[in-house]
Amino acid sequence: MFYIYCPYCEEHREEEEFHPKGQAHLARPEDPDACSDEEWGDYLFFRNNPRGIHHEMWVHALGCRKFFNITRHTVTYEILETYKMGEQPTITAETEASRPAATASSTDDRVSTETKGAQGVQA
């Protein structure tokens, strides 16, 4: 079970109160009529499936019923941070790659040490 920090309720809640809602930060094309079929198809149907850091939209379905974003590690399932809609993540694949610890062989060790100060998951 995860213990997820809701940025609107400002406290940790049980995972069963939340639902995942897919990839975050998908911008609808400004002018759909001027889009190529490929652009529109990418927007509608194609999603990232990274190995590592992924930004997702979740909804606090049983609580405040607000959508928010989660930065999650798809290998360890570790939740690195949660942030409100409209905000930008502080942890991305790029910031992780630039960290010296990111080259360590054990992924599990890396995640457990770096989330100590983060709000995403509480032990």
Add this chain to the structure above:
Amino acid sequence: MSDIRQFQTHPEVDVATESPLAYSLQRSGAPAITSTSQVILRERPCLGHLILRGGAIVLDEALREVLGLSLPSQPHGLNHDASGERSVQWLAPDEWLLIVPGGEEFSLESQLRDVLGDSHVSIVNVSGGQTVIDIEGEMARAVLMKSSHYDVHPSAFPVGKGVTTGFAKTSAILRRPSASRWELVIRRSFADYLYRWLLDAGEEYGIGVER
């Protein structure tokens, strides 16, 4: 005054009103309170429930003017007026639940709309859709611990807090207006299920229902 139409749900004519638990009390019964009852249930039916949505500042000013009650600004805040009969609770950053004695909600809604004018807010009367159940007694917290995954320890759930959370296999608003009393605000359509759940959960503590 905005041009929104309002609906008086308690008309002058004498229309019979039944509590959401009327069926359950008939079918499942109500165990009597005895000297060994450590949990006591009490329904407070037919109160006025209003959902306020909009900006915190305009709603706070309007509510102060009409009821003398301030809007809780912090998440999970629950404010009562001096009599303890009217309460306003934080549900989401732009949503609050206002509960007043039954019959007051229509005039209150009109007064609020007068004060709010053309502000971008929404007031919805949900009185018919939900009901309030009080849970009291020394083992009340034990019943809640069996039913909800939310932490109800006094250190995590002080008086004056209210949360929307999972309860049994559905959701409910759980609030703590005083040290000894807990309140559940539940949906009418789940009232029978939750009533029977509570009777089952409280059986070992000799649960009694006050009618």
